[in-house]
Amino acid sequence: MTEYGYFLSCEEFGPADLIEQARMAEQAGFQRLWISDHYHPWNDAQGQSPFVWSVIGALSEAVSLPVETAVTCPTVRMHPAVVAQAAATSAVMTGGRFRLGVGTGEALNEHILGDPWPPTTVRLEMLEEAIQIMRRLFTGEQVTHYGTHYKVENARLYTIPDEPIPIDISGFGPEATALAARIGDGYITMMPEESMVTQFRKGGGGTKPVSGGAKVCYGTDREECVRTVRELWSNELLPGEMGQVLPTPRHFEQLMPLVSEDMVRENRVCGDDVEEHVSALTAFVDGGFDVVYVNQIGPDQRGFFDFYRTKVLPQLPR
Template sequence: MTEYGYFLSCEEHSPAELVEQARMAEQAGFTGLWISDHFHPWVREQGQSAFVWSVIGALSEATSLPVQTAVTCPIMRLHPALTAQAAATSSVLLGGRFRLGVGTGEALNEHILGGPWPPAPIRMDMLEEAVQVMRQLFTGKQVTHHGKYYTVENARLYTVPDEPVPIDVSAFGPTATALAGRIGDGLITMAPDTDAVERFRRAGGGTKPASGGLKVCWGPDRDEAVRTAHRLWATEQLPGELPQVLSTPTHFEQAVELVPPERVAANVACGDDVDAHVRALDAYAQAGFDAVYVTQIGPEYRGFFDFYRTKVLPQLTG
């Protein structure tokens, strides 16, 4: 049976609001949490971008739900050894209810230290080595690693969970999906793509979990909800590799001028039509996903949680 979780957006909300939303998600009947990991918001209008590992510490005291980053990039901005330490500590705080979601990142967040932005095949190669390093460190043994991209000298994590932290891999194309199947403990993606799930399973994913995410904009006025979704998340409608290569929120603001509101209206469940929200989430279940994580766009999250608690989740889980 498909599980339904809530996706906390660090780009839109303050740390205190994220903690409040986590509590409300649990009360509404969601069974897990995703949380984004960014240095910048996509556009300045979103307005926030907290350090995710601090927020996860607060979540461990606020909720009993499992938590996963969706997703962390362990290849540039944060060395895989430090990512492993952060993930291990998070898992200990959460009593083992933590999964590390990883991906090859976006220039928006990873270019900030001044290094080059490698093409996708190199970033995937870097990610594979980073996962190898982190898995060694999760054993709690001393690790020395001299690889193609990373060096680790006499490193040991002393604070580790009883079981190694599972590492799920984000993928948005055939090559990355095959990589997720080969090296990941699960798949993360953002579209109800049956082919992606099947490709992941054929590539070695087997029965490992496939998780999908989506955004919706609940509100009593559908037109206003569409405007809110377009203002804050038109970036979701940008094509191809563009979201991976633009380097500042200003660049994204320029790019989304090419995204008409009609495209957002056609692709995002907006308003208070129960059937529209149910269809949007159920598409992932029909595509073979094990879990779906939904986030509310905009400030009306209290109404969203009441709407999902009383009208949407009962139809999906009843």
């Protein structure tokens, strides 16, 4: 049975707006929340980047929906022992309604302390070791660890939830998907590609949950929506590995001319055509996803939630 969630964008909105969006999402009938974990936005036009763990604390009081980071990088900017404490506290505050989504991250957020940005293979090794450390800490035992990438000495979490925190792994290629299948409690990817879901399930993921996310721009003026998407989220239409290796918002802004309005029209749902919105989310259902999250780009958040509550969510397959 497919569930539908709302994707809170810390790159585009400040804490108060995010909390209000979460309330509107719950009232509109969304069943879960994703929230991004960034140090920088992708460009200055997005303009925000609050500390996700503070926002999750506020969410635990504002709504009753389950919350998941999409996604946290527990390897470079923050040591896995620190992420483990933040996640454990979040799980306690939400009454066990928290999942930790993790991935290998982007230089945009992770290079800020001057650490080198490793190649993909090394980042995957770091992520696997980080997950091992966090799972040990989630038990409440005292942990000492001398590994390839991390040291932990006499660390113990005293505030932990009653049940282990599920760790879902993000993957956009075969190597990360294989890691998710082998050690993850679930799989996260942003494209409705059935082949990746199949790889995850056959590689060891079995019936563990698969979650996906889509960005849309609701509005009554389709062309205005196209311009909004291009201004705020053109980074998502850049080819190759640029999203992982470019270090500052300015670099992404320099590449904005590579993304045309036609590219936006072809690749993002813009406007108020109900069938287009329903079709975009149904593609994830058809691809075998268990949870589908949607994010509204731009300022018309209330209009989006009214639109989805009355016209889109009632038509989605369950």
